[in-house]
Amino acid sequence: MSIHGGRGGRERLVVIGGDAAGMSAASQARRMRGPDELEIVAFERGHFTSYSACGIPYWVGGDVSERDHLVARTPEEHRARDIDLRMRTEVTEIDLAGGRVRARDVETGEESWTSYDKLVIATGAAPVRPDMPGVEAPGVHGVQTLDDGQALLDTLSATRGRRAVVVGAGYIGVEMAEALIKRGFEVTVVNRGREPMSTLDPDMGRLVHRAMEGLGITMVNDTEVTKVLTGDGGTSLLERSREPGGGRVRAVATEDAEYPADVVVLGIGVRPATGLARAAGLPLGAHGGLLTDLGMRVRGQENVWAGGDCVEVLNLVSGQEQYVPLGTHANKHGQVVGTNVGGGYATFPGVVGTAVSKVCDLEIARTGLREKDAERVGLQYETVTIESTSRAGYYPGASPMTVKMLAERRTGRLLGVQIVGREGAGKRVDIAAVALTAGMTVEQMTALDLGYAPPFSPVWDPVLVAARKAAAKVRAGSR
Structure with a gap:
């Protein structure tokens, strides 16, 4: 076993994980500090870096023709930016007291220690494999x-x-x-x-x-x-x-x-890949993800940061920690981590839980809390569900859309929105995501100045129709 050290006076940043959060952090740190000031070593156990995991179903289904179309930046491109990226190398141990990590070459089995001044943990998530007979079978x-x-x-x-x-x-x-x-x-x-x-x-x-x-x-x-x-x-x-x-x-x-x-x-879901962190004694939350402060620094650690699918984040609506493994968050985490590691200042305040998906031409979107989420944190709420269309009803191509909205009882604060419909439905959830982030009430939402033309929306956008009905229900319940 060898030991890597001797950095000629430069600080060394070690990054565990070569996908969205890890390589975003490495790239941003490199923008902040040149190679004469900061050495960056990144470990990735797989064959690929900086790729879109969210695009894998579309590649498998044939919508994306080539695997490489999902890769945003190759290992060679990272190395050209003075990042020492070591592929097919798995970190097997974090020694916090010694400021070093042990890594194993997946192909040869050779192990070595690498010291660090600053450490970024971006180990991602692992598919849930239920503990049942036959689950490891071929196929x-x-x-x-x-x-x-x-x-x-x-x-x-x-x-x-x-x-x-x-x-x-x-x-x-x-x-x-x-x-x-x-x-x-x-x-x-x-x-x-x-x-x-x-x-x-x-x-x-x-x-x-x-x-x-x-x-x-x-x-x-x-x-x-x-x-x-x-x-x-x-x-x-x-x-x-x-x-x-x-x-x-x-x-x-x-x-x-x-x-x-x-x-x-x-397709049961994923869980945070935090075995390394757990073995090192780092703090984990109720969902098994690493806990960080607003700057994505691991709680209780001076020189360790974490981001991406291995961390828990604050839900701005419920006020509780939540596990939300999404590429959008991972890239933001990486930017925040890289800025702070590089000597700047950035924070990640939290999420409202926005996500979109589709089944064929059916678009599915949600943001904020579901009914059971609100009940779990002790919030009382009103719900409304409305049927509308994606465009003015008389305009060709108008398709049905269902919007469900939750508002806090008495205060009228927006708690959550779910939308299911055809073309033009999914991204409407962004209206609600902004309203949730701003802490708006459903009454305030009814006055939002949204864009209108018959090819894009009815004169009352479906989200605003739901807000009007929710506001009326809140007012009626307050009498």
Whole structure:
């Protein structure tokens, strides 16, 4: 084992993780301080850097033709900016007292220690793999990294059968179900929730359910997968192991049914990849993510920062820490971390929980709190749900849109918005996201001066229609 040190008087920044948060931090720190002042060493265990994990379902489904289209900056481009980026190298230990990390070359197994003056932890998230029999069988895939996406595509190409089961119906599960349909697979989604998209209230999730069935996807809700079945089911384990492809997935099982599968995709979600941080004794929150201050510095540490999918963030509506693994946040975290590491000043105040997705041409958006979120933090609320259209009703192409809005009882403060509709629905959630960030009431929202022309909106935008009804309900409840 070797030890890397001796920096000629320069400070050394070590970054663990080569995707959005880690390389944004490294790049911003480099802009702030040149190589004569700051040496930057970054470790990435995979084959790719600075890529869009959010784009993987669209690559798998064929909407994005080339894997490299998802890569924003290659390792060579980072190195050209004087960042010592070490690919296929996994950090296995953080020694806080000694100010160093131990890393292992994935190909050779060689280990070495690298000292640091400042450390950035951007280890991201890992797909949730339930603890059940057969989950590690060939043909079962989690999808979080480009390596994961490539492995899934390789399996899809080599699989003779055309039956796929997606376990879970969150963002990843729904998007992967659509991608598999586009690849010509017969798709069943097994979901333990009442409706798909648990980030929505069930009444809005039901709209997504109908759209998925319209695509030919079989939805099985209120059901939990208990095991993954392998082999052909009629031979011994020894005989199956000798067959070509023996031990591969053949079905998933629930308490009372089996669903045949030639490939299984785990769309249950992700959890923060904080095993290194936990072993080092760094503070973790209720969701398992690292806890930081407003400058993204790990709490209780002078020279350690963290960002991206391995951290928890403040929800500005509920006032509580939340785990929100999104690329938008990761890039912002990286900018904040890099600025502070580089000697500047920046903060990340928190989020309101905005996200958009789609199933075919159905757009799905949410921001703020769901009903159960409001109840969990003790907020009383009113809800309204309205039906409107994306454009003036008489203008060609107008399509239906459903908007649900939550407002705090008595005060009328906006708490959350969910939107499901066709073209033009999803990005309308940004109106609500800005209103939430500003702490607006639904009454104040009714006076927002939004753009109007028949090709873009009815004269009363659907979000404002919902705000009017919510304001009226709040007023009625206050009498």
